[in-house]
Amino acid sequence: MQDLxxxxxxxxxxxxxxxxxxxxxxxxxxxxxxxxxxxxLTGVEDTNWLKSLPAQFFQSINKDxxxxxxxxxxxxxxxxxxxxxxxxxxxxxxxxxxxxxxxRKNFGPxxxxxxxxxxxxxxxxxxxxxxxxxxxxLRSKMAQKxxxxxxxxxxxxx
Amino acid sequence: xxxxxxxxGYAVSSRDFLVYLDGxxxxxxxxLVESETGLRGWVNSIxxxxxxxxxxxxxxxxxxxxxxxxxxxxxxxxGDFLLGRAINPLGIPIDGKGLLFRAKTGPILELDQTAxxxxxxxxxxxxxxxxxxxIDTLIPIGRGQRELILGDAHxxxxxxxxxxxxxxxxxxxxxxIALVGKPTITxxxxxxxxxxxxxxxxxxxxxxxxxxxxxxxxxxxxxxxTIAEYFQKKGKDVLLLLDDLGAHAKIYxxxxxxxxxxxxxxxxxxxxxxQHAHLIERAGNFLPQAGGGSITALPVxxxxxxxxxxxxxxxxxxMTDGHLLFKSSLxxxxxxxxxxxxxxxxxxxxxxxxxxxxxLSTRIRQVLSAxxxxxxxxxxxxxxxxxxxxxxxxxxxxxEFLKQEPLTPIPKQIQxxxxxxxxxxxxxxxxxxxxxxxxxxxxDSFLNHPQLxxxxxxxxxxxxxxxxxxxxxxxxxxxxxLLK
Amino acid sequence: xxxxxxxxxxxxxxxxxxxTSLLYLREYFLRKKIYQSQRKISxxxxxxxxQLLAAAEEAExxxxxxxxxxxxxxxxxxxxxxQNIVKDSQQSINSSQNQLIKFMERLQDTSAxxxxxxxxxxxxxxxxxxxxxxxxxxxxxxxxxxxxxxxIDLELKAARQLIETYRxxxxxxxxxxIVAMMEQTLNLVLAKKLSLKDQLDLIYxxxxxxxxxxxxx
Numbered sequence: 001m002q003d004l005x006x007x008x009x010x011x012x013x014x015x016x017x018x019x020x021x022x023x024x025x026x027x028x029x030x031x032x033x034x035x036x037x038x039x040x041l042t043g044v045e046d047t048n049w050l051k052s053l054p055a056q057f058f059q060s061i062n063k064d065x066x067x068x069x070x071x072x073x074x075x076x077x078x079x080x081x082x083x084x085x086x087x088x089x090x091x092x093x094x095x096x097x098x099x100x101x102x103x104r105k106n107f108g109p110x111x112x113x114x115x116x117x118x119x120x121x122x123x124x125x126x127x128x129x130x131x132x133x134x135x136x137x138l139r140s141k142m143a144q145k146x147x148x149x150x151x152x153x154x155x156x157x158x
Numbered sequence: 159x160x161x162x163x164x165x166x167g168y169a170v171s172s173r174d175f176l177v178y179l180d181g182x183x184x185x186x187x188x189x190l191v192e193s194e195t196g197l198r199g200w201v202n203s204i205x206x207x208x209x210x211x212x213x214x215x216x217x218x219x220x221x222x223x224x225x226x227x228x229x230x231x232x233x234x235x236x237g238d239f240l241l242g243r244a245i246n247p248l249g250i251p252i253d254g255k256g257l258l259f260r261a262k263t264g265p266i267l268e269l270d271q272t273a274x275x276x277x278x279x280x281x282x283x284x285x286x287x288x289x290x291x292x293i294d295t296l297i298p299i300g301r302g303q304r305e306l307i308l309g310d311a312h313x314x315x316x317x318x319x320x321x322x323x324x325x326x327x328x329x330x331x332x333x334x335i336a337l338v339g340k341p342t343i344t345x346x347x348x349x350x351x352x353x354x355x356x357x358x359x360x361x362x363x364x365x366x367x368x369x370x371x372x373x374x375x376x377x378x379x380x381x382x383x384t385i386a387e388y389f390q391k392k393g394k395d396v397l398l399l400l401d402d403l404g405a406h407a408k409i410y411x412x413x414x415x416x417x418x419x420x421x422x423x424x425x426x427x428x429x430x431x432x433q434h435a436h437l438i439e440r441a442g443n444f445l446p447q448a449g450g451g452s453i454t455a456l457p458v459x460x461x462x463x464x465x466x467x468x469x470x471x472x473x474x475x476x477m478t479d480g481h482l483l484f485k486s487s488l489x490x491x492x493x494x495x496x497x498x499x500x501x502x503x504x505x506x507x508x509x510x511x512x513x514x515x516x517x518l519s520t521r522i523r524q525v526l527s528a529x530x531x532x533x534x535x536x537x538x539x540x541x542x543x544x545x546x547x548x549x550x551x552x553x554x555x556x557x558e559f560l561k562q563e564p565l566t567p568i569p570k571q572i573q574x575x576x577x578x579x580x581x582x583x584x585x586x587x588x589x590x591x592x593x594x595x596x597x598x599x600x601x602d603s604f605l606n607h608p609q610l611x612x613x614x615x616x617x618x619x620x621x622x623x624x625x626x627x628x629x630x631x632x633x634x635x636x637x638x639x640l641l642k
Numbered sequence: 643x644x645x646x647x648x649x650x651x652x653x654x655x656x657x658x659x660x661x662t663s664l665l666y667l668r669e670y671f672l673r674k675k676i677y678q679s680q681r682k683i684s685x686x687x688x689x690x691x692x693q694l695l696a697a698a699e700e701a702e703x704x705x706x707x708x709x710x711x712x713x714x715x716x717x718x719x720x721x722x723x724x725q726n727i728v729k730d731s732q733q734s735i736n737s738s739q740n741q742l743i744k745f746m747e748r749l750q751d752t753s754a755x756x757x758x759x760x761x762x763x764x765x766x767x768x769x770x771x772x773x774x775x776x777x778x779x780x781x782x783x784x785x786x787x788x789x790x791x792x793x794i795d796l797e798l799k800a801a802r803q804l805i806e807t808y809r810x811x812x813x814x815x816x817x818x819x820i821v822a823m824m825e826q827t828l829n830l831v832l833a834k835k836l837s838l839k840d841q842l843d844l845i846y847x848x849x850x851x852x853x854x855x856x857x858x859x
Contacts, residue, residue, distance in 0.1 A: 083858065095838065132165060133166040149821065153824070
């Protein structure tokens, strides 16, 4: 189980992406085992990803244990540690993977990110870890250095 | 550059006014949280992996919405500026008279306090005078007692409560009225009536209308008790009216059922007894070390009189020191207050009554019970022996004197005199119509007539009802002259 | 029968006639006696009356004589007494007149002296009054002047302070506005201008800081 999850996690950095991939994997597998109508896969990226999964991955799954495996996978997913980040822009997949690699280098290989959008942070990011919210963005820096900023600004007056 | 971290949680699921959040690592019950959109709620219970929050403001909660933890807990600012105002359970004024004036910020008391223990309470010795003859003589209430008011609809309970509040003018008693989920127009009417009778200056009204969110309605009695405790700790005597606890129980049932708690008897949750008991226990008579003062609680419950063995009334009857039973049938017969004397009881009041009143009330109860027995006989026989006639006539006279119009207080000495008059020779041959006609004149003359006023003044010094009857016999000739 | 009765009737009437005549004679003699006795009595009365009259006359003349003598004596006495009284009263009148004249002279003297003295003291007092009044008015004026100046000073100070606080509050507001404006401008600008690389750098910086502060373990 853990191997399955780890192999999926290797290049999945955000939780929404993880859930999405699990869903299409389940669809594909149940389709291949049980037949039924061919559902259109969403996008080229997903097919590429499915193709990139190693062969042994698919060997360990068969008709009987598919549902078991997926229930266990979902339970494991719930136990994963998640770092929530508030960004000022909507990042694309490559950006996410860049940030994700960096985060995993510092904090652990199975860290997952939850990216949220908050434009009020002028630049940078705010982090939420285990229910604690810490603002590392430019907004908070400016709030701290309000006095100095004001001083230097006033030099421009008159 | 270490800035303060703030605890946050994300909405996992929501159902109407119940929201479940994850995160919030060090949250405690009764802390306040606020969503990104400014909706506030308070933490009701904590589960293994999420926190149950009851929303105080109405609005939509989106999944994964961020909730910040606020530094304050569930409480209200208290102070003397509350007198004469009407507020909602969060301390926000609803009477349109502007913000509560605070010279310096008053202390913020938490709504959930534990009731004071046994060692800070005192024996109840003072009587709580309501100004209503029937209560003060026959079913006396003491300061610090909890007396349940039971009744069916339209039996005059709310009018009775207003009377009690208005009759506390100039006695130094602070009145707190909690209206739980009543229509807004009722709240408005109450405030207007109190203002018209100059009773607003010593009253605080805590009200929620039936359109407010259920968690807000649920908090009303807690707020009322918190305010009462503030005044009690300053040494004052406080009267607390809770109208009505049946609606409070229904709201709590709604909240519990929505939160998937297992329903118990009549679908009420298992801790409904605790919810009422821990509130009612905050009333009582306290020792000077605990602030002196007393809180007299009069919870109200409306029920169907054919069956008052349902859960909530029986719970409340076991929590309180007695009950007053209002009947709409008596109300439509014209008896005000419409209290059934034989079914009402006050378990603590007897020890607070002075001797004359207690002897007199024993006598009256004897007459009433004897008359009840004899009434069945009287329906059959056309000619009754004189003894029976006297008892029946006395009972009629007593009931006539017990009737009291709303908003007409009668001072204690006059009450005692009025109820002793049927036992004197003056009324031996007079009937109920006579009493009805001349009641007001009798009261006025005992207050103002130069020969009768000294009798009124000497009533508190008497030791037994025999002395009182002797005194009144002496006054009979003067009265006869006045009533011609 | 009828003759009997007539005879009895005649007898009876004769008897009655005899009786009445006897009675009449008796009456007549009685009356005469009474008349004679009465005349005797009246004669005696007349004699007594005459005697009384004579005695009364004698007494009357005696009394008259005595009376005239007494009146003459009284008159003489009265004359003497009157004269004495008149002399006495004249004397007393003269003496009292003299006394009165002396008293009047004294009064005149004292009143003249009194007038002069009062004139002098009156003048003195008026002068004193004026002096006191002047001094009091000057004091009062000085005091009010001081009070008004000090109160005006206080007012000025209070007003200045109010203006100061207002100014400070306004300046603070303006400062906050500046900061807010700057934040917003930066927001807009940076969102457009910061390249992806810069954003990522900032994010990495934040993550590293979190690590050093042990925010994320």
